[in-house]
Amino acid sequence: MAAYSLDELEYWNxxxxxxxxxxxxxxxxxxxxxxxxxxxxxxxxxxxxPSHYPHWSFGKAYERQKTFYKYNLVGLPYExxxxxxxxxxxxxxxxxxxxxxxxxxxxxxxxDFFKNNRLFKRDTWANLEMEMFKAHANxxxxxxxxxxxxxxxxxxxxxxxxxxxxxxxxxxxRKKISEEEEGTVPERLKDDLLAFxxxxxxxxxxxxxxxxxxxxxxxxxxxxxxxxxxxxxxASYWHYQILNQLELPQGLHLEFLQRHHLxxxxxxxxxxxxxxxxxxxEYLDQQPGGREKIMxxxxxxxxxxxxxxxxxxxxxxxxxxxxxxxxxxDIVVTEVSNEEGWKTVRDNxxxxxxxxxxxxxxxxxxxxxxxxxxxxxxxxxxxxNYAQETVKYVVDLWGGKVxxxxxIDNNPKIISCSEGKIVNVHD
Amino acid sequence: xxxxxxGNTNSSDRSAWDRKRHRQLVEESIKKNLGDIIAEESIIxxxxxxxxxxxxxGIKEYQFIYGKNAGGTGSGEGQEAKGQVIGKANGQPGQQxxxxxxxxxxxxxxxxxxxxxxxxxxxxxDDLQLPDMERKKFAQIESxxxxxxxxxxxxxxxxxxxxxxxxxxxxxxxxxxxxxKYNNEENESxxxxxxxxxxxxxxxxxxxxxxxxxxxxxCIMDTSGSMDQTKKYLARSFYFLLYQFVRWKYEHVEVAxxxxxxxxxxxxxxxFFHRGETGGTYISSGYEKALEIIEQxxxxxxxxxxxxxxxxxxxxxxxNAKAVALVNQLCTISNLFGYGEITTSSMYGSAISKEYxxxxxxxxxxxxxxxxxxxxxPAFKKILDTESGGNS
Numbered sequence: 126m127a128a129y130s131l132d133e134l135e136y137w138n139x140x141x142x143x144x145x146x147x148x149x150x151x152x153x154x155x156x157x158x159x160x161x162x163x164x165x166x167x168x169x170x171x172x173x174x175p176s177h178y179p180h181w182s183f184g185k186a187y188e189r190q191k192t193f194y195k196y197n198l199v200g201l202p203y204e205x206x207x208x209x210x211x212x213x214x215x216x217x218x219x220x221x222x223x224x225x226x227x228x229x230x231x232x233x234x235x236x237d238f239f240k241n242n243r244l245f246k247r248d249t250w251a252n253l254e255m256e257m258f259k260a261h262a263n264x265x266x267x268x269x270x271x272x273x274x275x276x277x278x279x280x281x282x283x284x285x286x287x288x289x290x291x292x293x294x295x296x297x298x299r300k301k302i303s304e305e306e307e308g309t310v311p312e313r314l315k316d317d318l319l320a321f322x323x324x325x326x327x328x329x330x331x332x333x334x335x336x337x338x339x340x341x342x343x344x345x346x347x348x349x350x351x352x353x354x355x356x357x358x359x360a361s362y363w364h365y366q367i368l369n370q371l372e373l374p375q376g377l378h379l380e381f382l383q384r385h386h387l388x389x390x391x392x393x394x395x396x397x398x399x400x401x402x403x404x405x406x407e408y409l410d411q412q413p414g415g416r417e418k419i420m421x422x423x424x425x426x427x428x429x430x431x432x433x434x435x436x437x438x439x440x441x442x443x444x445x446x447x448x449x450x451x452x453x454x455d456i457v458v459t460e461v462s463n464e465e466g467w468k469t470v471r472d473n474x475x476x477x478x479x480x481x482x483x484x485x486x487x488x489x490x491x492x493x494x495x496x497x498x499x500x501x502x503x504x505x506x507x508x509x510n511y512a513q514e515t516v517k518y519v520v521d522l523w524g525g526k527v528x529x530x531x532x533i534d535n536n537p538k539i540i541s542c543s544e545g546k547i548v549n550v551h552d
Numbered sequence: 553x554x555x556x557x558x559g560n561t562n563s564s565d566r567s568a569w570d571r572k573r574h575r576q577l578v579e580e581s582i583k584k585n586l587g588d589i590i591a592e593e594s595i596i597x598x599x600x601x602x603x604x605x606x607x608x609x610g611i612k613e614y615q616f617i618y619g620k621n622a623g624g625t626g627s628g629e630g631q632e633a634k635g636q637v638i639g640k641a642n643g644q645p646g647q648q649x650x651x652x653x654x655x656x657x658x659x660x661x662x663x664x665x666x667x668x669x670x671x672x673x674x675x676x677x678d679d680l681q682l683p684d685m686e687r688k689k690f691a692q693i694e695s696x697x698x699x700x701x702x703x704x705x706x707x708x709x710x711x712x713x714x715x716x717x718x719x720x721x722x723x724x725x726x727x728x729x730x731x732x733k734y735n736n737e738e739n740e741s742x743x744x745x746x747x748x749x750x751x752x753x754x755x756x757x758x759x760x761x762x763x764x765x766x767x768x769x770x771c772i773m774d775t776s777g778s779m780d781q782t783k784k785y786l787a788r789s790f791y792f793l794l795y796q797f798v799r800w801k802y803e804h805v806e807v808a809x810x811x812x813x814x815x816x817x818x819x820x821x822x823x824f825f826h827r828g829e830t831g832g833t834y835i836s837s838g839y840e841k842a843l844e845i846i847e848q849x850x851x852x853x854x855x856x857x858x859x860x861x862x863x864x865x866x867x868x869x870x871x872n873a874k875a876v877a878l879v880n881q882l883c884t885i886s887n888l889f890g891y892g893e894i895t896t897s898s899m900y901g902s903a904i905s906k907e908y909x910x911x912x913x914x915x916x917x918x919x920x921x922x923x924x925x926x927x928x929x930p931a932f933k934k935i936l937d938t939e940s941g942g943n944s
Contacts, residue, residue: 131556138554155554167567175566181577182613184570211555229554280573288614394626394638401627445630449638450623456639458632459623466634474625484616500616508619515614 129222131159137226137371141233144367149420150237153251154211157229165205165217166190172346173207173215174258178265178338180283204228208349210251212236223373223380230367234360241424242355244348254345261338268331282332285518286339291483292318293340295347310488318498318519319343321488327524336522351427351479358402359423361389362410365403391444396474401444405431408440428478432471441467448473476503486529495526502532509533509540513550516542577611674800701755708754717753725751767802767856767887769795770845772838774863775811777830783894786922787862788825790892793932794860802856808845812838814868818845834871835863835904839878846885857886865893865902872904876911883914890935891919 134157145152160168170187171177205215214232216225239245250257265283268274294317314321322328323336349356368381389403409419422431441462448460448470460466460473475481485501498519500507512531519527520542529540533550542548632638704717726745771791773784799805809824810816816837819827842859850857859882867875883889893905908919920931 131558134556135554138556142554156557157554158557163565167565170567179570179573181570181573181611184567184572184574185611185613187567187571188574276573289616291615391627393628396625396627445628445632446625447628447632448623448625451620454640455637458634458636458638461632461634470625473623477622477624482618484618486616505618505622508617511614511617514612515616518614 129225133222134216134225134229137222138229140371141226141230141367144370145230145233145237145363148363148366149416150233150363151240152212152233152236153209153240155233155236156211156213157232158213158215159218160215161218165215166194168205168215173205174255176255176259176262178262179269180280180287182287204232206232206235206239207254208239208245208249208251208345209254210240212239212251213255221380223377224384226371226373226377227364227368227381227384230364231360233367234363235356237363238352238356238359238423242348242352243425244351244427248348249345257341257345261342264334264338268335271331274331279335281521282328282335283339285521286319286336288515288518289319289322289522290339290343291480292486293320293343295480295485309490315487316485318486318488322519322522325491326522328522332522347480351429354396354398354402354405354428354478355423355426355431356402357398358404358406361385361399361403362406362419365407394449404444405435405440409435429475429481432475432478436471436474438462438464438467441470446470446474489530495528496523497528497530499530500532506533506535507531509550512540513542513548516540516548517546520544520546574611581611700758700760702758703756704753705756706750706753708756712754712757714753714755718747718751721751721753722747765802765856766804766806766854767798767858768806768808768850769798770808770810770842770857770859771795771824772810772812772816772842772859772861773824774813774833774835774838774861774866775827775829776813776833776866778833778864778866779894783864784825786894786924786928787892789928790862790922790931791860793928794858794890794935797932797936798858806850808842808849810838810841810845812841816841833863833867834875835861835867836871836874836878839875839882842882843878852885858888858890859886860890860892862892862894863904864895865904867902867904869903872907875904876907879908879912879917880914883912883917887916888935889914889917891917892931893919893921895921895923 138157142155166187168175169190170183177183204217207213212232212235214228214235216228220228239251245251265279268279269276310321314324319336319340323333323340326333328336365385368378368385373381389397389399391397391400406419409422410416412418422435426434444462446462446467447458449456450459451457460469462470484505484507486498487501488496489499490497496519498516500512512529516527516529519529525544527542529542531538531540536552538550538552540548540550628638704714722745725748729745773779773787775784779787795805795807807821809819809821811819811824811827811829812834813829813831814834814837818841838861846852846857879889879891891905891908893902895902905919905921908917918935920927920934922928922931
């Protein structure tokens with residue numbers, strides 16, 4: 126059995142909560158649920174949602190996570206927090222008392238972030254989210270049980286919609302329906318392939334509904350993707366502040382330092398969001414403006430703007446950030462953080478965080494029933510194999526031929542997928 | 553004030569349905585790739601436990617992602633210099649899995665599953681739901697006589713003495729004597745209680761005769777000049793499946809390989825698949841050899857005989873009539889005669905296949921056409937349908 130009691134957790138939570146208030150954090154009511162390791166795996170697979178519609182990809186995520194965990198490739202997350210009001214967090218029963226204390230403090234950081242960050246305030250409705258997921262699950266189950274639809278047809282649409290889930294409006298703006306002419310792509314759907322397909326594809330009503338379900342869910346998760354570094358950095362910054370003020374007994378304090386450094390350690394050759402976010406907030410707290418300034422930042426920014434505005438030369442050098450590229454078979458350092466290079470490093474990073482890591486595919490027109498798509502190209506090109514497979518999903522939802530304009534080795538090409546799912550690449 | 557809730561300890565397994573569906577998809581994907589898988593394997597002599605790696609396609613969750621030219625950003629140790637090589641593009645550059653990376657690495661899914669050949673065959677055959685086929689009456693020969701201990705008895709020969717049981721009997725008697733002594737003061741029991749003849753227990757031995765069902769697979773292949781490497785490759789995959797199938801049904805399976813051009817020879821597996829020859833084709837020569845082998849070694853009364861013949865059908869015309877006659881003869885003594893015609897160029901049947909079609913109407917004769925890898929599995933299923941349909 127665990128070496129702590131619920132009373133102990135409540136005792137430490139009281140102290141933490143007091144420090145949270147004193148620091149001026151502004152949180153939703155916090156609920157903690159203590160769960161087993163299997164439940165934790167499950168919550169992880171179902172993106173934290175206790176009631177989520179079924180799809181095999183979640184089974185895959187579960188098995189994969191379990192395998193990784195079994196072979197010690199990754200540790201389980203200490204906690205899982207859901208952006209909802211009240212804010213719900215899961216604590217894993219087998220963890221030590223110190224991990225629980227650390228986790229609780231960390232959770233309050235996320236809680237405050239959810240309640241105050243601009244993206245979450247604008248694009249999510251914390252008090253309705255749990256209900257939304259339940260309603261979605263119920264609708265999907267209804268379709269599965271409907272004898273005229275059934276699991277296979279539902280799966281076909283969900284597979285396709287999942288493959289395209291990020292090809293939707295990225296900034297939460299929900300545009301009003303305006304007048305529009307036939308044959309072209311209406312202005313409001315220009316940046317929203319998924320909504321375009323849901324509206325214009327040859328689909329049954331329930332199929333459109335499935336796409337909307339997937340789209341709504343993506344909308345809910347986009348703020349989290351867009352603020353991964355800030356959100357984790359913010360929570361780590363606060364757990365560190367709070368635990369240092371908690372006057373922990375010596376044994377717990379040592380464990381805290383050890384755990385903390387494990388969480389925020391740099392990952393060689395990658396960006397650990399906990400590391401980068403923590404270091405940036407810690408640094409900014411020391412600058413003129415201090416606490417007040419970082420409070421404003423957590424409300425206003427997203428990862429991209431956060432990095433562009435506040436990752437300066439000093440930080441870049443201190444964190445040894447560098448850019449890399451592929452040359453032939455090798456991964457080669459292309460730029461390092463020094464006098465000349467740091468701005469490039471910063472900009473490369475800023476462009477690749479959050480949704481910046483996902484290519485944008487836009488509907489540009491319809492010609493004789495063929496849907497024309499285009500990859501909005503910066504320097505980066507699509508992974509061709511994946512693109513060829515994913516185009517088939519577009520065909521599934523569009524119900525006809527699809528042409529995708531891309532660049533391959535800097536040459537314009539078209540990936541065509543016929544109604545029968547034959548893909549070919551041509552000029 | 554935060555609210556604490558101690559979650560259910562015996563929670564329902566919510567992911568069960570999705571995991572099951574996922575596993576189903578994995579299995580489907582394995583089956584879809586059978587053509588690739590079986591083509592890799594040497595058909596015989598693989599231990600059942602040999603693991604083969606199967607790349608599983610189709611359960612990747614495809615999305616639009618950036619390719620390798622996207623590059624990325626990382627944190628280092630401060631010693632990195634422009635132009636320094638820090639890793640290989642194919643391997644992970646010293647990364648740990650599962651960690652988020654800013655430059656979103658497409659990353660291969662870990663789904664390269666390892667399964668054993670035995671698992672593979674059970675995947676193959678479980679799904680077909682074959683009826684339990686009737687075996688040849690005399691096909692079961694006494695293969696092993698074993699003696700098994702079954703129970704205990706008081707009489708027996710010394711080698712069958714069961715010491716443990718005997719000792720237990722003695723202890724029982726000893727305890728009984730002690731109890732008697734308690735109840736009955738005057739009844740003196742002796743200090744030491746020796747073994748008595750009534751204590752002795754012997755094992756009862758039962759004879760256990762096991763019967764084996766035997767099968768022989770006779771693989772006949774046309775190795776004439778027109779059978780090129782690709783065609784042989786197809787034939788080989790086909791034989792692999794058949795062999796696995798026969799082995800799955802029978803405990804004891806022998807295999808004989810016959811290679812023929814205008815004359816036939818019994819060869820070993822290695823030669824069978826790799827020997828290239830030139831020259832014409834008399835299919836009948838292979839059949840004659842098969843008859844000869846059956847006569848010498850595999851009495852049809854006790855062996856289930858399976859004969860499979862792969863050829864591109866390029867037989868010399870004057871031989872056709874003889875071949876047809878021999879097929880008829882072989883069919884009468886075998887459980888199944890399968891003729892696989894490998895037609896890489898066209899799907900038109902050859903002259904010999906037309907002859908077969910016209911003149912052979914036996915239930916246990918089956919002819920399949922294979923053009924490429926994807927035809928193997930359907931061809932194989934067709935053969936099994938015949939096998940089960942003809943006997944049940």
